[in-house]
Amino acid sequence: DSVFASIVQAPEDPILGVTVAYNKDQSPVKLNLGVGAYRTEEGKPLVLNVVRKAEQMLVNDESRVKEYLPITGVADFNKLSAKLIFGADSPAIQENRVTTVQCLSGTGSLRVGGEFLAKHYHEKTIYIPLPTWGNHPKVFTLAGLSVKTYRYYDPKTRGLDFSGLLEDLQNAPSGAIVLLHACAHNPTGVDPTSDQWEQIRQLMRSKALLPFFDSAYQGFASGSLDADATPVRMFVADGGECLAAQSYAKNMGLYGERVGALSIVCKGADVASRVESQLKLVIRPMYSNPPIHGASIVAAILKDGDMYTEWTVELKAMADRIISMRHQLFEALQAKGTPGDWSHIIKQIGMFTFTGLNSDQVAFMTKEFHIYMTSDGRISMAGLSSRTIPHLANAIHAAVT
Ligand code: PMP
Secondary structure, three states: OOOOOOOOOOOOOOOHHHHHHHHHOOOOOOEEOOOOOOEOOOOOEOOOHHHHHHHHHHHHOOOOOOOOOOOOOOHHHHHHHHHHHHOOOOHHHHOOOEEEEEEEHHHHHHHHHHHHHHHHOOOOEEEEEEOOOOHHHHHHHHHOOEEEEEEOEEOOOOEEOHHHHHHHHHOOOOOOEEEEEOOOOOOOOOOOOHHHHHHHHHHHHHOOOEEEEEEOOOOOOOOOHHHHOHHHHHHHHOOOOEEEEEEOOOOOOOHHHOEEEEEEEOOOHHHHHHHHHHHHHHHHHHHOOOOOHHHHHHHHHHHOHHHHHHHHHHHHHHHHHHHHHHHHHHHHHHHHOOOOOOOHHHHOOOOEEEOOOOHHHHHHHHHHHOEEOOOOOEEEHHHOOOOOHHHHHHHHHHHHO
């Protein structure tokens, strides 16, 4: 008998498992709104033109070799990633008090940051929003932190539970780590206003709470890279410390290339350099050093003025298409007279709409309409097109009536 005979079958991942179920469905009208991956109007995955161009340049450059990268990754990529999130004129960067290491996309950046904090930071509790991306609690628990939640979303208003948020952060122990979605909160699509961000910043600084930003959607929320980085820059501008995990999965469409960065903003250059030395000790036994290809694509685009501009145009087009899907879905439900207030579809921000549909309604839509989404009623707007919106509107209408 197998030495593994007693191992029990694990459940599918709640998000990636949606795609597994979708792939098994033979219906021609099936629709996958589970995973947050951009699709074109034709329902196809998109490789940005500027990414193709950068890859061609890399292939044609015969001086490129396949040697190991340093533990911290591609140096240019790290510098340019810090500039992208903190701003080209960030004093923290100019004062050399930011350390940035290339990691395996957003998830890997969160994990490395989590492990670093578990090993070296005095307070081991991290507060994550309720709800949040399903992988957050697992990543931080396995990193060795203790995970607690702060109130974030109010199902009654389908908006931010701002007073609950402030109260929970107020009651957190001094020094606790707080995970903040930099923009386009997943799964709710609800972000604080800039006034609310300012109040959150003041409260967190007054209690010495440590901000850990998860930036998985920079540029995807508003279509502007700078506008979407504003909350992070507010926290850096006050001279305080913070962490930021960046992903290029969505904004450059590099999902499977696994390219991201972890930055730690410190009070001074000497601390930053010691922090980096310890990040290397976290990374080395985990995966030794990161892969070359994706980070080289990003560095090529970020360092070239024309390619950078081309990227911003393609990024804006993706963001605009998502916003247009919001309006089309909202209008389709209005036209059908579907009961309820659906204005949250156009108010929410980023890749997802938190529909408010419950798990029974979701199961009904999957069974009767072959529409796949996570059981919390989150739908990826990036997976919709003008062609599929009527089908979704019919399904929602049927589910609520
Ligand atoms: N954080 C959030 C909030 C996300 O939505 C995602 C992607 N779904 C990630 C991090 C990480 O994604 P990746 O590892 O593919 O960059």
